[in-house]
Amino acid sequence: MPTTIDKYAYYQNSVQSPDVDSQFLQRVYTSLRGKEPVTLREDFCAAFALCCEWAKLGSDKKAIGVDLDEEPLEYGKKNYLSQLTPAQQKRVTVLPQNVLSPDMPHADIIAALNFSFMGFKTRPLLKKYFENAYKTLNADGLLIIDCFGGPASMEPNESESEYDDFSYFWDQDTFDPITNEGMFYIHYQPKGKKKIEKVFTYDWRLWGIPELKDLMDEVGFKNVHFYWEGTDEDGEGDGNYTKTNKGENCDSWVAYVVGEK
Ligand SMILES: C[S@@+](CC[C@H](N)C(=O)[O-])C[C@H]1O[C@@H](n2cnc3c(N)ncnc32)[C@H](O)[C@@H]1O
Known part of the structure:
Protein backbone atom coordinates (compact mmCIF):
# COMPACT_ATOMS: atom_id res chain seq x y z
CA MET A 1 0.00 0.00 0.00
CA GLY A 149 17.97 33.84 -4.91
CA GLY A 150 21.74 33.41 -4.90
CA PRO A 151 23.99 31.15 -7.01
CA ALA A 152 22.78 27.97 -5.28
CA SER A 153 19.20 28.64 -6.34
CA MET A 154 20.25 28.83 -9.99
CA GLU A 155 21.50 25.29 -10.40
CA PRO A 156 19.99 21.86 -9.96
CA ASN A 157 20.43 20.59 -6.38
CA GLU A 158 18.47 18.89 -3.64
CA SER A 159 18.76 19.53 0.09
CA GLU A 160 17.42 17.43 2.95
CA SER A 161 16.28 18.65 6.38
CA GLU A 162 15.29 16.29 9.18
CA TYR A 163 12.26 16.79 11.40
CA ASP A 164 10.98 14.66 14.29
CA ASP A 165 9.12 12.11 12.21
CA PHE A 166 10.01 12.89 8.61
CA SER A 167 12.59 14.34 6.24
CA TYR A 168 11.89 17.31 4.00
CA PHE A 169 13.58 17.63 0.61
CA TRP A 170 13.79 20.87 -1.40
CA ASP A 171 14.56 19.84 -4.95
CA GLN A 172 15.64 22.42 -7.51
CA ASP A 173 15.30 20.15 -10.46
CA THR A 174 15.98 22.49 -13.36
CA PHE A 175 17.02 26.08 -13.98
CA ASP A 176 17.14 27.90 -17.31
CA PRO A 177 19.38 30.98 -17.29
CA ILE A 178 17.68 32.42 -20.36
CA THR A 179 14.22 32.58 -18.79
CA ASN A 180 15.18 32.26 -15.09
CA GLU A 181 12.50 29.58 -14.93
CA GLY A 182 12.90 26.49 -12.81
CA MET A 183 10.98 23.42 -11.69
CA PHE A 184 11.05 23.00 -7.92
CA TYR A 185 9.64 20.14 -5.86
CA ILE A 186 9.07 19.29 -2.23
CA HIS A 187 9.43 15.59 -1.37
CA TYR A 188 8.81 14.03 2.05
CA GLN A 189 10.00 10.83 3.65
CA PRO A 190 8.23 9.68 6.80
CA LYS A 191 10.70 7.99 9.22
CA GLY A 192 11.27 4.39 8.22
CA LYS A 193 9.13 4.67 5.09
CA LYS A 194 9.67 5.25 1.40
CA LYS A 195 10.30 8.75 0.11
CA ILE A 196 7.20 10.32 -1.44
CA GLU A 197 8.25 12.32 -4.47
CA LYS A 198 6.77 15.58 -5.73
CA VAL A 199 4.29 16.19 -2.95
CA PHE A 200 4.31 19.86 -4.00
CA THR A 201 5.41 21.17 -7.41
CA TYR A 202 6.37 24.73 -8.26
CA ASP A 203 6.85 25.90 -11.83
CA TRP A 204 8.36 29.32 -11.17
CA ARG A 205 10.34 32.16 -12.61
C1 LIG B 1 3.33 28.09 -2.54
S1 LIG B 1 1.63 27.78 -2.24
C2 LIG B 1 1.10 28.72 -0.86
C3 LIG B 1 2.06 29.26 0.03
C4 LIG B 1 1.53 29.95 1.23
N1 LIG B 1 1.23 31.33 0.93
C5 LIG B 1 2.64 29.88 2.28
O1 LIG B 1 3.04 30.91 2.79
O2 LIG B 1 3.11 28.79 2.54
C6 LIG B 1 0.88 28.65 -3.55
C7 LIG B 1 -0.64 28.74 -3.51
O3 LIG B 1 -1.05 29.72 -4.47
C8 LIG B 1 -2.28 29.31 -5.04
N2 LIG B 1 -2.41 30.06 -6.31
C9 LIG B 1 -1.65 29.96 -7.42
N3 LIG B 1 -2.03 30.88 -8.33
C10 LIG B 1 -3.06 31.58 -7.78
C11 LIG B 1 -3.85 32.66 -8.23
N4 LIG B 1 -3.68 33.21 -9.44
N5 LIG B 1 -4.81 33.14 -7.39
C12 LIG B 1 -4.99 32.59 -6.17
N6 LIG B 1 -4.26 31.56 -5.70
C13 LIG B 1 -3.31 31.07 -6.48
C14 LIG B 1 -2.17 27.81 -5.16
O4 LIG B 1 -3.43 27.22 -5.20
C15 LIG B 1 -1.38 27.45 -3.89
O5 LIG B 1 -2.24 27.12 -2.83
Whole structure:
Protein backbone atom coordinates (compact mmCIF):
# COMPACT_ATOMS: atom_id res chain seq x y z
CA MET A 1 0.00 0.00 0.00
CA PRO A 2 1.37 3.45 -0.86
CA THR A 3 2.36 5.58 2.15
CA THR A 4 -0.08 8.40 2.81
CA ILE A 5 0.80 11.55 4.71
CA ASP A 6 -0.99 14.67 5.91
CA LYS A 7 0.82 16.83 3.37
CA TYR A 8 -0.43 20.16 4.71
CA ALA A 9 0.71 19.29 8.25
CA TYR A 10 4.12 18.29 6.90
CA TYR A 11 4.22 21.51 4.90
CA GLN A 12 3.43 23.65 7.91
CA ASN A 13 6.08 21.92 10.04
CA SER A 14 8.81 22.15 7.44
CA VAL A 15 8.14 25.33 5.49
CA GLN A 16 5.99 27.74 7.45
CA SER A 17 6.28 29.82 10.62
CA PRO A 18 2.95 31.66 10.53
CA ASP A 19 3.28 32.94 14.13
CA VAL A 20 6.68 34.52 13.39
CA ASP A 21 5.46 35.82 10.01
CA SER A 22 2.36 37.48 11.46
CA GLN A 23 4.49 39.34 14.02
CA PHE A 24 6.97 40.36 11.32
CA LEU A 25 4.17 41.80 9.15
CA GLN A 26 2.79 43.74 12.10
CA ARG A 27 6.28 45.05 13.01
CA VAL A 28 7.04 46.19 9.46
CA TYR A 29 3.74 48.05 9.14
CA THR A 30 4.01 49.68 12.56
CA SER A 31 7.59 50.82 12.01
CA LEU A 32 6.93 52.23 8.52
CA ARG A 33 3.53 53.73 9.26
CA GLY A 34 3.63 54.63 12.95
CA LYS A 35 0.27 52.98 13.58
CA GLU A 36 -1.15 49.50 13.91
CA PRO A 37 -2.45 47.57 10.90
CA VAL A 38 -5.94 46.09 11.17
CA THR A 39 -6.68 44.06 8.03
CA LEU A 40 -4.38 41.50 6.45
CA ARG A 41 -5.11 39.99 3.05
CA GLU A 42 -3.10 36.82 2.58
CA ASP A 43 -2.87 36.18 -1.17
CA PHE A 44 -2.05 32.60 -2.33
CA CYS A 45 -3.04 31.64 1.22
CA ALA A 46 -3.40 27.84 0.73
CA ALA A 47 -4.52 26.60 4.21
CA PHE A 48 -4.42 30.24 5.52
CA ALA A 49 -2.34 29.50 8.61
CA LEU A 50 -1.07 33.09 8.52
CA CYS A 51 -4.62 34.53 8.60
CA CYS A 52 -5.35 32.43 11.69
CA GLU A 53 -2.22 33.68 13.46
CA TRP A 54 -3.08 37.26 12.48
CA ALA A 55 -6.49 36.97 14.17
CA LYS A 56 -4.72 35.99 17.40
CA LEU A 57 -2.70 39.23 17.48
CA GLY A 58 -5.53 41.39 18.81
CA SER A 59 -9.30 41.74 19.07
CA ASP A 60 -9.38 44.26 16.18
CA LYS A 61 -7.33 42.16 13.74
CA LYS A 62 -9.15 40.90 10.63
CA ALA A 63 -7.77 38.56 7.96
CA ILE A 64 -8.90 37.53 4.49
CA GLY A 65 -7.26 34.59 2.74
CA VAL A 66 -7.44 34.19 -1.05
CA ASP A 67 -6.58 31.04 -2.98
CA LEU A 68 -7.78 29.42 -6.20
CA ASP A 69 -7.67 25.93 -4.76
CA GLU A 70 -10.51 24.83 -2.50
CA GLU A 71 -8.62 21.78 -1.15
CA PRO A 72 -6.15 23.68 1.07
CA LEU A 73 -8.88 26.17 2.02
CA GLU A 74 -11.04 23.30 3.31
CA TYR A 75 -8.04 21.84 5.13
CA GLY A 76 -7.43 25.19 6.81
CA LYS A 77 -11.07 25.47 7.91
CA LYS A 78 -10.98 22.01 9.52
CA ASN A 79 -7.52 22.15 11.04
CA TYR A 80 -6.54 25.77 11.76
CA LEU A 81 -9.68 27.91 11.83
CA SER A 82 -11.38 25.43 14.14
CA GLN A 83 -8.58 25.94 16.71
CA LEU A 84 -9.42 29.65 17.11
CA THR A 85 -11.88 31.10 19.62
CA PRO A 86 -15.35 31.89 18.18
CA ALA A 87 -14.49 35.63 18.25
CA GLN A 88 -11.24 35.06 16.34
CA GLN A 89 -12.99 32.81 13.83
CA LYS A 90 -15.44 35.60 13.00
CA ARG A 91 -12.54 37.83 12.00
CA VAL A 92 -11.12 35.40 9.42
CA THR A 93 -12.70 34.93 5.99
CA VAL A 94 -11.51 33.03 2.95
CA LEU A 95 -12.24 33.53 -0.73
CA PRO A 96 -11.79 30.79 -3.34
CA GLN A 97 -10.69 33.28 -5.94
CA ASN A 98 -7.93 34.30 -8.35
CA VAL A 99 -5.70 37.03 -6.86
CA LEU A 100 -5.96 38.80 -10.23
CA SER A 101 -9.75 39.25 -9.88
CA PRO A 102 -10.88 42.85 -10.13
CA ASP A 103 -13.07 42.67 -7.02
CA MET A 104 -10.51 41.79 -4.37
CA PRO A 105 -11.15 42.99 -0.80
CA HIS A 106 -9.19 45.97 0.56
CA ALA A 107 -6.56 45.61 3.31
CA ASP A 108 -3.82 47.43 5.21
CA ILE A 109 -1.32 44.68 4.38
CA ILE A 110 -1.36 42.38 1.39
CA ALA A 111 1.10 39.54 1.97
CA ALA A 112 2.12 37.04 -0.70
CA LEU A 113 4.55 34.70 1.05
CA ASN A 114 6.56 31.64 0.23
CA PHE A 115 7.33 33.03 -3.19
CA SER A 116 3.90 32.31 -4.65
CA PHE A 117 3.89 35.29 -7.03
CA MET A 118 6.76 33.56 -8.90
CA GLY A 119 4.04 31.54 -10.64
CA PHE A 120 3.45 34.74 -12.65
CA LYS A 121 6.21 34.21 -15.16
CA THR A 122 5.75 37.15 -17.51
CA ARG A 123 6.23 40.84 -16.77
CA PRO A 124 2.68 41.80 -17.91
CA LEU A 125 1.15 39.18 -15.61
CA LEU A 126 3.23 40.14 -12.56
CA LYS A 127 2.53 43.80 -13.30
CA LYS A 128 -1.19 43.04 -13.36
CA TYR A 129 -0.88 41.41 -9.94
CA PHE A 130 1.06 44.34 -8.45
CA GLU A 131 -1.44 46.80 -10.00
CA ASN A 132 -4.34 44.91 -8.49
CA ALA A 133 -2.62 44.80 -5.09
CA TYR A 134 -1.86 48.55 -5.27
CA LYS A 135 -5.48 49.35 -6.16
CA THR A 136 -6.90 47.29 -3.32
CA LEU A 137 -4.55 48.45 -0.55
CA ASN A 138 -6.02 50.93 1.91
CA ALA A 139 -4.36 54.34 2.15
CA ASP A 140 -0.98 53.74 3.85
CA GLY A 141 -1.16 50.07 2.86
CA LEU A 142 1.84 47.80 2.30
CA LEU A 143 2.41 44.97 -0.17
CA ILE A 144 4.82 42.49 1.44
CA ILE A 145 6.32 39.68 -0.62
CA ASP A 146 9.29 37.38 -0.11
CA CYS A 147 11.72 36.16 -2.73
CA PHE A 148 14.80 33.99 -2.88
CA GLY A 149 17.97 33.84 -4.91
CA GLY A 150 21.74 33.41 -4.90
CA PRO A 151 23.99 31.15 -7.01
CA ALA A 152 22.78 27.97 -5.28
CA SER A 153 19.20 28.64 -6.34
CA MET A 154 20.25 28.83 -9.99
CA GLU A 155 21.50 25.29 -10.40
CA PRO A 156 19.99 21.86 -9.96
CA ASN A 157 20.43 20.59 -6.38
CA GLU A 158 18.47 18.89 -3.64
CA SER A 159 18.76 19.53 0.09
CA GLU A 160 17.42 17.43 2.95
CA SER A 161 16.28 18.65 6.38
CA GLU A 162 15.29 16.29 9.18
CA TYR A 163 12.26 16.79 11.40
CA ASP A 164 10.98 14.66 14.29
CA ASP A 165 9.12 12.11 12.21
CA PHE A 166 10.01 12.89 8.61
CA SER A 167 12.59 14.34 6.24
CA TYR A 168 11.89 17.31 4.00
CA PHE A 169 13.58 17.63 0.61
CA TRP A 170 13.79 20.87 -1.40
CA ASP A 171 14.56 19.84 -4.95
CA GLN A 172 15.64 22.42 -7.51
CA ASP A 173 15.30 20.15 -10.46
CA THR A 174 15.98 22.49 -13.36
CA PHE A 175 17.02 26.08 -13.98
CA ASP A 176 17.14 27.90 -17.31
CA PRO A 177 19.38 30.98 -17.29
CA ILE A 178 17.68 32.42 -20.36
CA THR A 179 14.22 32.58 -18.79
CA ASN A 180 15.18 32.26 -15.09
CA GLU A 181 12.50 29.58 -14.93
CA GLY A 182 12.90 26.49 -12.81
CA MET A 183 10.98 23.42 -11.69
CA PHE A 184 11.05 23.00 -7.92
CA TYR A 185 9.64 20.14 -5.86
CA ILE A 186 9.07 19.29 -2.23
CA HIS A 187 9.43 15.59 -1.37
CA TYR A 188 8.81 14.03 2.05
CA GLN A 189 10.00 10.83 3.65
CA PRO A 190 8.23 9.68 6.80
CA LYS A 191 10.70 7.99 9.22
CA GLY A 192 11.27 4.39 8.22
CA LYS A 193 9.13 4.67 5.09
CA LYS A 194 9.67 5.25 1.40
CA LYS A 195 10.30 8.75 0.11
CA ILE A 196 7.20 10.32 -1.44
CA GLU A 197 8.25 12.32 -4.47
CA LYS A 198 6.77 15.58 -5.73
CA VAL A 199 4.29 16.19 -2.95
CA PHE A 200 4.31 19.86 -4.00
CA THR A 201 5.41 21.17 -7.41
CA TYR A 202 6.37 24.73 -8.26
CA ASP A 203 6.85 25.90 -11.83
CA TRP A 204 8.36 29.32 -11.17
CA ARG A 205 10.34 32.16 -12.61
CA LEU A 206 13.00 33.46 -10.21
CA TRP A 207 12.41 37.20 -10.15
CA GLY A 208 15.35 39.37 -9.11
CA ILE A 209 14.94 42.09 -6.51
CA PRO A 210 15.69 44.93 -8.98
CA GLU A 211 13.01 43.59 -11.34
CA LEU A 212 10.49 43.53 -8.48
CA LYS A 213 11.39 47.07 -7.41
CA ASP A 214 11.11 48.38 -10.99
CA LEU A 215 7.66 46.88 -11.34
CA MET A 216 6.49 48.17 -7.96
CA ASP A 217 7.75 51.66 -8.85
CA GLU A 218 6.00 51.44 -12.20
CA VAL A 219 2.57 50.61 -10.77
CA GLY A 220 2.75 53.50 -8.31
CA PHE A 221 4.28 52.31 -5.04
CA LYS A 222 5.78 55.40 -3.36
CA ASN A 223 8.73 53.63 -1.75
CA VAL A 224 10.09 50.11 -1.91
CA HIS A 225 11.98 48.67 1.06
CA PHE A 226 14.14 45.56 1.46
CA TYR A 227 14.51 43.36 4.53
CA TRP A 228 17.60 41.15 4.71
CA GLU A 229 18.31 38.28 7.10
CA GLY A 230 21.00 38.61 9.79
CA THR A 231 23.63 35.92 10.41
CA ASP A 232 24.41 33.88 13.51
CA GLU A 233 27.88 33.04 14.85
CA ASP A 234 28.20 30.15 12.34
CA GLY A 235 27.48 32.47 9.45
CA GLU A 236 24.01 30.94 8.93
CA GLY A 237 20.79 32.94 8.56
CA ASP A 238 19.38 33.79 12.01
CA GLY A 239 15.76 34.41 10.98
CA ASN A 240 15.90 38.12 11.91
CA TYR A 241 15.14 40.45 9.05
CA THR A 242 16.06 44.14 9.12
CA LYS A 243 15.57 46.97 6.64
CA THR A 244 18.58 47.66 4.46
CA ASN A 245 19.63 48.88 1.04
CA LYS A 246 22.57 46.53 0.82
CA GLY A 247 22.28 42.76 0.43
CA GLU A 248 24.92 40.19 1.21
CA ASN A 249 25.90 37.99 -1.71
CA CYS A 250 25.36 34.60 -0.03
CA ASP A 251 25.04 31.28 -1.81
CA SER A 252 21.32 31.35 -1.17
CA TRP A 253 19.19 33.99 0.47
CA VAL A 254 15.59 34.87 1.24
CA ALA A 255 14.55 38.52 1.43
CA TYR A 256 11.36 40.56 1.81
CA VAL A 257 10.38 43.32 -0.58
CA VAL A 258 7.85 45.83 0.75
CA GLY A 259 5.96 48.33 -1.40
CA GLU A 260 4.43 51.39 0.29
CA LYS A 261 1.23 52.74 -1.23
C1 LIG B 1 3.33 28.09 -2.54
S1 LIG B 1 1.63 27.78 -2.24
C2 LIG B 1 1.10 28.72 -0.86
C3 LIG B 1 2.06 29.26 0.03
C4 LIG B 1 1.53 29.95 1.23
N1 LIG B 1 1.23 31.33 0.93
C5 LIG B 1 2.64 29.88 2.28
O1 LIG B 1 3.04 30.91 2.79
O2 LIG B 1 3.11 28.79 2.54
C6 LIG B 1 0.88 28.65 -3.55
C7 LIG B 1 -0.64 28.74 -3.51
O3 LIG B 1 -1.05 29.72 -4.47
C8 LIG B 1 -2.28 29.31 -5.04
N2 LIG B 1 -2.41 30.06 -6.31
C9 LIG B 1 -1.65 29.96 -7.42
N3 LIG B 1 -2.03 30.88 -8.33
C10 LIG B 1 -3.06 31.58 -7.78
C11 LIG B 1 -3.85 32.66 -8.23
N4 LIG B 1 -3.68 33.21 -9.44
N5 LIG B 1 -4.81 33.14 -7.39
C12 LIG B 1 -4.99 32.59 -6.17
N6 LIG B 1 -4.26 31.56 -5.70
C13 LIG B 1 -3.31 31.07 -6.48
C14 LIG B 1 -2.17 27.81 -5.16
O4 LIG B 1 -3.43 27.22 -5.20
C15 LIG B 1 -1.38 27.45 -3.89
O5 LIG B 1 -2.24 27.12 -2.83
